[in-house]
Amino acid sequence: MKALVLEAPGDPPRLALRTLPHPSLGPHDVLVKVSACGVCYHDILVMRGTLRRGVKPQVVLGHEIAGTVEEVGQLVFSLAPGDKVVSILTEPCGWCLRCTTGREHRCIRGLGIGHGGDGGFAEYVKLHELALVRLPPEVDTVEASLLACPLGVALHALRDAGGLKAGETALITGAGGGVGTHAVQVARALGARVLAETTSPHKEGALRSLGADQVLVTPDLAFGDLALAFTEEVGCDVVLNLIGTEAFGECWKALAQFGRLVLVGELGGGSVSLAPAEVIFRDARIIGVSGVSRAQVADSVRLVQGGRIRPVIAQRLPLSVEGALEAYRLLTQERPLGRVVLVP
Ligand SMILES: [Zn+2]
Ligand SMILES: [Zn+2]
Missing domain, CATH: 3.90.180.10 (Medium-chain alcohol dehydrogenases, catalytic domain)
Structure with missing residues (x-):
C-alpha cells in the first residue's frame, strides 16, 4: 500500500x-x-x-x-x-x-x-x-x-466544555479555518448568536452564509473592543480561542461576566499573564479542550x-x-x- x-x-x-x-x-x-x-x-x-x-x-x-x-x-x-x-x-x-x-x-x-x-x-x-x-x-x-476533527472538536468545545446555550453569544476566533468554519455552524445550531472573527476580509461572505450574525475582520487581531461594541459592552458568553497566545488578551477582553473561555488551538506557543483576581471577579472559566x-x-x-x-x-x-x-x-x-x- x-x-x-x-x-x-x-x-x-x-x-x-x-x-x-x-x-x-x-x-x-x-x-x-x-x-x-x-x-x-x-x-x-x-x-x-x-x-x-x-x-x-x-x-x-x-x-x-x-x-x-x-x-x-x-x-x-x-x-x-x-x-x-x-x-x-x-x-x-x-x-x-x-x-x-x-x-x-x-x-x-x-x-x-x-x-x-x-x-x-x-x-x-x-x-x-x-x-x-x-x-x-x-x-x-x-x-x-x-x-x-474538526467538527466533533468544535462540538466538544462549544457545547460540552463551553456549555453554550440557545440565546447566548459566542465569539469564534480564527473562524475561517478548519475548526472555525465548523464552530460557527455548531454555535448557530445550538441557537447562539454568533460573532465570527477572521483576519481575511474575503472570508466575510462565506462566514455569514455558514451562520455568523456578525463578522469581525481584524487583521491585527484587535477584536476585543469590537466584540464588546457588538454586545452593548456585555461581552460574549463563550469565547473560542482557536489562535492561541497571540489572541488570548483580546479573547479575555471580549468575555462576559460568567463567561467561558475555551482554548483549543495554539499556533505560536509562549505564555500569557493573567491576574487571578480578574478571573474571580468575572466569575469566569478558562477551559482547555483537546480531542473528541x-x-x-x-x-x-x-x-x-x-x-x-x-x-x-x-x-x-x-x-x-x-x-x-x-x-x-x-x-x-x-x-x-x-x-x-x-x-x-
Ligand atoms: Zn485535526
Ligand atoms: Zn484507555
Missing part, C-alpha cells in the same frame, strides 16, 4: 510516498481503506518540527480519517467489511478509567493517530476498533473525514445528517508528496476557508 512518510521535519518538510506492506491485524484491529484524510494544523506543526514529543520516527501523519472497513481482526464484532467509518484522534485501550467513562479520547495508554502511531495519509490504515465510529451507509466518506469522544462524533454525524451542518472542504488534493506540500503551503500561507483533505 502507498503511504506518505515524514522522512525529516523542516520548513518545508521532507516527505516520501513509499510502498509499505499491508499492516497485520491484531484481534481488535480494523483495516480501513482511506477515502480521505483531513490536513490538520497539528500535522503542519509535526511536519515543521515544532511538535516533536511522542512522534513516531518516519511517521505517517493524519488523524482525520474516513473510509471503508476492508478487514477486521478475529475479535472485532462492532464492525464488518464494507462499513463506512470515521476515526477519533487517538487509539484507546478500552480498559482504563477514562476509556470506561466515555473519555476514551484521552485514554491513559492512548496512542495519537498520525503522531505516536501511523495515520491516514495512506491508502490503508490499521486502527483499534474503539478508535472508529460507524457511519450511516449514505454518508459521503470524503466529507466524513471532517466529522471528528466517540459519543461526540456520533452527535456530529447526526448534526450533518439532519442538514444542520455541512463539512467545509477547502480543497481536495491527491495523496502524493506534491499534494501534501501544497497542503502545507496552503495552511501556512494562504489559510483557505475550511479544511484541505488528501484523497488517495
Whole structure:
C-alpha cells in the first residue's frame, strides 16, 4: 500500500510516498481503506518540527480519517467489511478509567493517530476498533473525514466544555479555518448568536452564509473592543480561542461576566499573564479542550445528517508528496476557508 512518510521535519518538510506492506491485524484491529484524510494544523506543526514529543520516527501523519472497513481482526464484532467509518484522534485501550467513562479520547495508554502511531495519509490504515465510529451507509466518506476533527472538536468545545446555550453569544476566533468554519455552524445550531472573527476580509461572505450574525475582520487581531461594541459592552458568553497566545488578551477582553473561555488551538506557543483576581471577579472559566469522544462524533454525524451542518472542504488534493506540500503551503500561507483533505 502507498503511504506518505515524514522522512525529516523542516520548513518545508521532507516527505516520501513509499510502498509499505499491508499492516497485520491484531484481534481488535480494523483495516480501513482511506477515502480521505483531513490536513490538520497539528500535522503542519509535526511536519515543521515544532511538535516533536511522542512522534513516531518516519511517521505517517493524519488523524482525520474516513473510509471503508476492508478487514477486521478475529475479535472485532462492532464492525464488518464494507462499513463506512470515521476515526477519533487517538487509539484507546478500552480498559482504563477514562476509556470506561466515555473519555476514551484521552485514554491513559492512548496512542495519537498520525503522531505516536501511523495515520491516514495512506491508502490503508490499521486502527483499534474503539478508535472508529460507524457511519450511516449514505454518508459521503470524503466529507466524513471532517466529522471528528474538526467538527466533533468544535462540538466538544462549544457545547460540552463551553456549555453554550440557545440565546447566548459566542465569539469564534480564527473562524475561517478548519475548526472555525465548523464552530460557527455548531454555535448557530445550538441557537447562539454568533460573532465570527477572521483576519481575511474575503472570508466575510462565506462566514455569514455558514451562520455568523456578525463578522469581525481584524487583521491585527484587535477584536476585543469590537466584540464588546457588538454586545452593548456585555461581552460574549463563550469565547473560542482557536489562535492561541497571540489572541488570548483580546479573547479575555471580549468575555462576559460568567463567561467561558475555551482554548483549543495554539499556533505560536509562549505564555500569557493573567491576574487571578480578574478571573474571580468575572466569575469566569478558562477551559482547555483537546480531542473528541466517540459519543461526540456520533452527535456530529447526526448534526450533518439532519442538514444542520455541512463539512467545509477547502480543497481536495491527491495523496502524493506534491499534494501534501501544497497542503502545507496552503495552511501556512494562504489559510483557505475550511479544511484541505488528501484523497488517495
Ligand atoms: Zn485535526
Ligand atoms: Zn484507555
